[in-house]
Amino acid sequence: MLKFYYNAAPNPLKVALFLEETGLDYEPIAIDTRRGDQHQPAYLALNPNGKAPTLVDGDVTVFDSNAILLYLAEKTGQFLPEDTGQARGQLLSWLMFVATGVGPFSGQAVHFRHFTPEPVSYGQQRYSFEARRHWKIVDERLAAHPYMLGDTYTIVDMAVWGWGTRIPFMLGDDAMSDYPCLNRLMQEIEARPAAQRAMALKDKHTWKTDFDDAAKRHLYPQIYGPAS
Ligand SMILES: N[C@@H](CCC(=O)N[C@@H](CS)C(=O)NCC(=O)O)C(=O)O
Numbered sequence: 001m002l003k004f005y006y007n008a009a010p011n012p013l014k015v016a017l018f019l020e021e022t023g024l025d026y027e028p029i030a031i032d033t034r035r036g037d038q039h040q041p042a043y044l045a046l047n048p049n050g051k052a053p054t055l056v057d058g059d060v061t062v063f064d065s066n067a068i069l070l071y072l073a074e075k076t077g078q079f080l081p082e083d084t085g086q087a088r089g090q091l092l093s094w095l096m097f098v099a100t101g102v103g104p105f106s107g108q109a110v111h112f113r114h115f116t117p118e119p120v121s122y123g124q125q126r127y128s129f130e131a132r133r134h135w136k137i138v139d140e141r142l143a144a145h146p147y148m149l150g151d152t153y154t155i156v157d158m159a160v161w162g163w164g165t166r167i168p169f170m171l172g173d174d175a176m177s178d179y180p181c182l183n184r185l186m187q188e189i190e191a192r193p194a195a196q197r198a199m200a201l202k203d204k205h206t207w208k209t210d211f212d213d214a215a216k217r218h219l220y221p222q223i224y225g226p227a228s
Contacts, residue, residue, distance in 0.1 A: 001027050008207070097134075112128075132171060135167065
């Protein structure tokens with residue numbers, strides 16, 4: 001059975017969506033980042049980056065949510081575009097665009113908006129701007145096509161959905177109105193039973209809710225580290 005190390009955050013969420021869409025047999029294992037599970041040696045042996053998610057499939061270990069989506073799509077042959085060189089070029093380009101652009105800039109936009117020890121206006125400006133720029137590109141793509149890769153729902157839409165769920169928290173309550181085509185896709189995915197199950201997955205475990213000093217040390221060690 002697949003082992004899925006996860007929490008409720010956007011990167012694990014997109015993998016949960018794939019697992020639920022395909023009905024693959026998997027065991028969800030909680031990585032409670034406020035408790036510091038991500039820094040435990042046994043977990044670091046699987047995921048040297050010390051982040052969630054990680055997938056273990058027998059003797060195969062895959063970390064990074066986007067790598068896991070690609071691994072599972074290729075393993076099952078599901079949620080991929082048609083099998084042409086041109087379509088594969090688009091798949092890799094858009095998946096990496098989400099992995100290296102949408103995800104990291106969105107994450108930093110959330111951080112600078114909500115979690116810095118004191119307000120850092122340039123950081124807020126920089127990351128909100130870049131997050132918005134990336135989401136605009138996604139929206140324009142979805143204005144031209146029903147899905148990120150054309151006419152078919154694929155792992156790229158799942159990858160977009162993960163971080164897309166956080167746009168109001170990231171950019172403001174009414175931010176989604178700037179991205180009507182993305183909003184259409186988000187609503188379509190959210191209505192899928194697999195997405196409902198993916199969002200409910202976190203209820204299988206009890207999570208630390210206190211965002212206390214110990215939790216902040218696990219998540220934002222730079223606050224406590226030596227000045228660089
Ligand atoms: N590129 C990685 C990023 C994973 C990531 O940042 N995960 C967050 C949750 S969304 C995490 O585990 N944070 C814990 C920490 O930073 O200590 C991926 O897509 O899997």
